[in-house]
Amino acid sequence: DTEVTQTPKHLVMGMTNKKSLKCEQHMGHRAMYWYKQKAKKPPELMFVYSYEKLSINESVPSRFSPECPNSSLLNLHLHALQPEDSALYLCASSPRRDDQPQHFGDGTRLSIL
Amino acid sequence: QKEVEQNSGPLSVPEGAIASLNCTYSDRGSQSFFWYRQYSGKSPELIMSIYSNGDKEDGRFTAQLNKASQYVSLLIRDSQPSDSATYLCAVKATNAGKSTFGDGTTLTVKP
Numbered sequence: 001d002t003e004v005t006q007t008p009k010h011l012v013m014g015m016t017n018k019k020s021l022k023c024e025q026h027m028g029h030r031a032m033y034w035y036k037q038k039a040k041k042p043p044e045l046m047f048v049y050s051y052e053k054l055s056i057n058e059s060v061p062s063r064f065s066p067e068c069p070n071s072s073l074l075n076l077h078l079h080a081l082q083p084e085d086s087a088l089y090l091c092a093s094s095p096r097r098d099d100q101p102q103h104f105g106d107g108t109r110l111s112i113l
Numbered sequence: 114q115k116e117v118e119q120n121s122g123p124l125s126v127p128e129g130a131i132a133s134l135n136c137t138y139s140d141r142g143s144q145s146f147f148w149y150r151q152y153s154g155k156s157p158e159l160i161m162s163i164y165s166n167g168d169k170e171d172g173r174f175t176a177q178l179n180k181a182s183q184y185v186s187l188l189i190r191d192s193q194p195s196d197s198a199t200y201l202c203a204v205k206a207t208n209a210g211k212s213t214f215g216d217g218t219t220l221t222v223k224p
Binding site for chain 2: 033041042043045048050055056088090097098100102103104105106107
């Protein structure tokens with residue numbers, strides 16, 4: 001069982017929909033991450049939160065909006081996505097931003113119609 | 114030149130053989146090095162981390178680091194079909210808030 005829990009596991013949405021991905025960890029980690037992974041490619045970093053503050057934004061389009069309500073939760077709000085945004089979205093955590101290793105959740109497989 | 118490069122795959126070895134996975138990096142300031150295993154359709158899982166030059170062994174896995182030559186490798190002894198997966202090398206510089214991943218090497222262990 002993974003220590004980082006992501007919901008939902010699968011999501012199909014239209015380009016005009018608004019949805020959210022959720023991530024939760026109870027390891028006391030203070031850094032949380034969102035990655036996007038396309039098939040046969042490595043994970044691509046999107047956002048890093050450190051102590052609930054946005055630390056890194058890798059020039060991600062504004063149709064992706066992260067939120068960190070508290071030290072255990074990380075959300076990714078989705079709006080007006082494009083078909084090319086279909087991918088596996090991975091959440092990860094680490095004790096602190098400069099720490100490794102990162103613990104990954106099982107991911108949300110997102111399909112945009 | 115990519116920041117982190119892994120030997121192109123796919124790599125196929127017979128069961129019981131040694132699988133050798135290599136990774137080179139361009140940033141001399143890199144201090145932390147990681148190997149992740151990712152099964153098809155699953156998330157990455159950390160299997161080895163190494164921070165100092167030399168070898169680090171954990172069961173059938175040995176990570177080797179040579180900072181002067183800027184490479185890190187992963188050896189899998191007595192390879193098993195269950196080792197068939199994509200192996201991702203990740204490199205992190207001191208005080209960098211993120212790791213840089215290589216493109217991965219897909220390993221197939223044939224029974």
